[in-house]
Amino acid sequence: MAHASHGPGELTGELLAAPIWSDDLVEAAGIPVSDAPFVTVGGGIGSFVLVDYLRIAGVPTGQIRVLSNLDHPWETYEYLTRVSQIPRPERIRSDSASRPDNIWGFPSYAVSEAWQSRTLRPLIQVFGEPIFSDYWTPRAGAVFAGLERESRRINYPDMLVKGVVRLVRRRQGGGYFTILTPPEGSTATRRMAYRSRFVHLAVGYPGLRFLPDLRAFRETYQDFSHVVNAYEPHEHVYEFLKTRPGTVVVRGGGIVASRVLQRLMDDRERYGLGTEIVQIFRTFVTGAHGPHPWARRKGGDGWAYQGFNYPKSVWGGQLKARMRRLDGEARAQSYAEMGGTNTPWRRRWQQQMRAGRRGGWYHPVQGVVTRVEPRADGMLVSQLTGDTGDREIAAHYIIDCTGLEADITEHRVLADLLAHGGAGRNPLGRLEVERHFEIKGTASGNGALYASGATTLGGYFPGVDTFLGLQIAAQEIADDLARRSWCRRIGPVRSTAQWVRWMRGRGVEDEG
Amino acid sequence: MVPILFGRIQTRIVLLAVVGSAVTALLVPVLPLAGPLAERYRGAFLVLAAVGVLGIGWEGLYHLLMQFRWEKDWPTLFGLLTVVPEAALLWVLLDRDVVPGLAGRPPLAAYLLHVGLVWLAVWLVANGPMRVPLLRWRFRGGRLI
Numbered sequence: 294m295a296h297a298s299h300g301p302g303e304l305t306g307e308l309l310a311a312p313i314w315s316d317d318l319v320e321a322a323g324i325p326v327s328d329a330p331f332v333t334v335g336g337g338i339g340s341f342v343l344v345d346y347l348r349i350a351g352v353p354t355g356q357i358r359v360l361s362n363l364d365h366p367w368e369t370y371e372y373l374t375r376v377s378q379i380p381r382p383e384r385i386r387s388d389s390a391s392r393p394d395n396i397w398g399f400p401s402y403a404v405s406e407a408w409q410s411r412t413l414r415p416l417i418q419v420f421g422e423p424i425f426s427d428y429w430t431p432r433a434g435a436v437f438a439g440l441e442r443e444s445r446r447i448n449y450p451d452m453l454v455k456g457v458v459r460l461v462r463r464r465q466g467g468g469y470f471t472i473l474t475p476p477e478g479s480t481a482t483r484r485m486a487y488r489s490r491f492v493h494l495a496v497g498y499p500g501l502r503f504l505p506d507l508r509a510f511r512e513t514y515q516d517f518s519h520v521v522n523a524y525e526p527h528e529h530v531y532e533f534l535k536t537r538p539g540t541v542v543v544r545g546g547g548i549v550a551s552r553v554l555q556r557l558m559d560d561r562e563r564y565g566l567g568t569e570i571v572q573i574f575r576t577f578v579t580g581a582h583g584p585h586p587w588a589r590r591k592g593g594d595g596w597a598y599q600g601f602n603y604p605k606s607v608w609g610g611q612l613k614a615r616m617r618r619l620d621g622e623a624r625a626q627s628y629a630e631m632g633g634t635n636t637p638w639r640r641r642w643q644q645q646m647r648a649g650r651r652g653g654w655y656h657p658v659q660g661v662v663t664r665v666e667p668r669a670d671g672m673l674v675s676q677l678t679g680d681t682g683d684r685e686i687a688a689h690y691i692i693d694c695t696g697l698e699a700d701i702t703e704h705r706v707l708a709d710l711l712a713h714g715g716a717g718r719n720p721l722g723r724l725e726v727e728r729h730f731e732i733k734g735t736a737s738g739n740g741a742l743y744a745s746g747a748t749t750l751g752g753y754f755p756g757v758d759t760f761l762g763l764q765i766a767a768q769e770i771a772d773d774l775a776r777r778s779w780c781r782r783i784g785p786v787r788s789t790a791q792w793v794r795w796m797r798g799r800g801v802e803d804e805g
Numbered sequence: 806m807v808p809i810l811f812g813r814i815q816t817r818i819v820l821l822a823v824v825g826s827a828v829t830a831l832l833v834p835v836l837p838l839a840g841p842l843a844e845r846y847r848g849a850f851l852v853l854a855a856v857g858v859l860g861i862g863w864e865g866l867y868h869l870l871m872q873f874r875w876e877k878d879w880p881t882l883f884g885l886l887t888v889v890p891e892a893a894l895l896w897v898l899l900d901r902d903v904v905p906g907l908a909g910r911p912p913l914a915a916y917l918l919h920v921g922l923v924w925l926a927v928w929l930v931a932n933g934p935m936r937v938p939l940l941r942w943r944f945r946g947g948r949l950i
């Protein structure tokens with residue numbers, strides 16, 4: 294609709310065509326300009342941890358603007374975890390020291406939980422992990438509560454500007470213009486511009502991706518209820534199964550599939566249901582796998598097992614150091630070896646699946662689905678081509694647990710950067726960033742454009758789409774900003790002093 | 806912190822030097838040891854130094870063993886349990902009188918208390934408080950420089 298409402302304060306054809314904007318050009322379009330040296334786009338966890346870092350380094354709130362459609366940084370995360378079966382009391386995937394509300398990771402979540410609930414159990418579990426116990430992981434609710442507290446402590450709301458960012462363009466003379474569409478009716482013009490020296494993009498997932506056969510089914514039959522993505526609300530499936538015995542096909546072999554299975558199996562047990570589950574793995578892992586004896590991942594019964602989405606040492610150990618040196622094909626190859634779909638091995642999940650296999654109501658199978666069609670009785674029939682031949686699987690519902698893997702061009706801001714901003718793709722097809730998370734090819738005068746999160750997967754650091762990865766990115770970016778003398782580098786003394794303030798719940802101290 | 810080889814060595818040396826020394830300084834007067842205080846301190850610090858020097862070799866071995874782990878990680882528990890072989894080897898060396906500067910071995914109880922408490926303190930600090938002054942340490946495989 295951009296061109297239809299061509300009043301003042303709208304993006305003009307001239308602006309859209311120019312890769313680099315002058316101040317005059319923006320002014321001529323009648324778009325009001327605000328200045329802030331540092332702008333972060335997204336306002337999710339990725340923006341939050343960077344802002345937290347900068348605030349702790351002493352940057353005043355007036356220097357930072359967060360442009361986001363979210364009221365709280367954890368909003369999208371909470372939504373996605375809730376629909377994919379991790380409500381607040383359930384435990385998430387990442388470990389005790391991955392704390393987006395605490396840049397030190399100390400005290401860890403396990404220490405906090407032990408303290409708050411007056412029990413040593415979390416500490417004992419952390420002590421034994423991952424050999425004698427499953428990895429201890431925090432409750433989703435604890436993560437949100439901590440973020441809420443830290444958000445208050447650093448005056449996050451003062452920096453937040455609500456709206457949807459349309460694009461980011463380089464500015465003549467250095468820095469960038471970020472165009473924001475504020476909520477309708479809240480401003481005089483349809484667009485606003487933020488002029489800044491630095492921009493950081495943490496826009497999360499570009500979108501949901503459906504498996505092709507499921508998309509075809511939805512489009513052909515206009516049925517959006519029987520084929521669902523695990524990242525969409527799909528309570529109706531579980532409700533249906535409480536009313537009568539039914540069959541569900543679960544597609545995928547990652548942690549979301551594990552969660553959905555747990556929900557189905559918990560309900561089966563709790564309400565005495567007759568649910569039948571068929572799980573379709575595209576790659577069916579039968580045992581330990583990997584290129585050599587010192588690189589073998591555990592696996593079995595279809596699954597590849599790994600505590601976190603990458604081997605633990607990508608967040609700070611040997612694999613982090615190694616990946617940092619790899620480019621192009623070699624990097625893509627390493628990603629293929631240690632990534633891929635995987636899930637943690639958890640005692641409870643193993644018990645449930647064993648019971649299901651033994652009871653004959655849980656059937657893990659290998660195959661690729663070529664087509665899904667409705668049958669006369671309303672059931673959905675999946676045509677499966679597998680290693681052991683073709684077969685048909687009939688089910689009442691299909692839950693697609695394969696992902697949030699849409700192409701980055703599905704996000705307008707990213708598509709625009711690829712087209713006009715000088716950005717390029719990495720070996721996995723996402724945004725190519727430097728080791729310090731500056732988007733390659735987008736420098737503008739003394740300014741810099743950074744990105745973190747899922748959009749940068751495939752770079753020198755694989756763990757980007759996790760709390761800890763976002764914190765690593767935040768640290769690299771903050772240190773780069775310090776190298777450019779824009780803020781101060783947090784050294785041991787400031788770090789310790791600020792930690793003491795964190796512990797006492799006191800606000801951060803601004804640097805002059 | 807998930808270590809790399811240089812990180813292991815640096816972290817060990819620095820923690821023994823700082824935390825280990827502090828514990829040793831506090832502990833020696835109350836350890837069941839004989840002789841003048843200065844002598845007892847000398848002996849205890851030599852034991853501490855030996856843990857550090859031998860440790861460079863041990864860390865190499867741990868690094869090698871870690872290669873068999875898919876995640877290339879080093880669980881917290883391992884960091885604590887490794888005191889057993891390390892203390893045992895050092896004890897044998899002390900017993901054989903091959904540790905330079907030390908004539909004979911200290912009483913077993915004093916040795917166990919000393920090494921055990923130093924180890925525990927170092928392990929506790931490495932598993933949390935270390936991250937407070939050294940923000941980048943955990944993301945650099947334990948490297949300090």
Ligand SMILES: Cc1cc2nc3c(=O)[nH]c(=O)nc-3n(C[C@H](O)[C@H](O)[C@H](O)COP(=O)(O)OP(=O)(O)OC[C@H]3O[C@@H](n4cnc5c(N)ncnc54)[C@H](O)[C@@H]3O)c2cc1C
Pocket residue numbers: 334335336337338339340360361362363366369370373374377385386387391456457458459495496497498697706745746747758759760761763
């Ligand atoms: C189900 C699930 C479970 C997970 N569990 C874990 C876990 O246990 N541990 C872990 O470390 N990680 C986990 N992750 C990964 C987790 O998503 C990331 O760690 C984190 O939430 C990503 O933060 P982000 O800032 O990149 O994205 P988000 O938190 O999603 O924030 C980005 C936000 O930017 C906003 N935005 C996008 N485009 C625009 C625009 N043009 N204008 C304005 N705003 C915009 C959107 O609201 C978007 O939500 C999980 C992910 C999922 C989906």
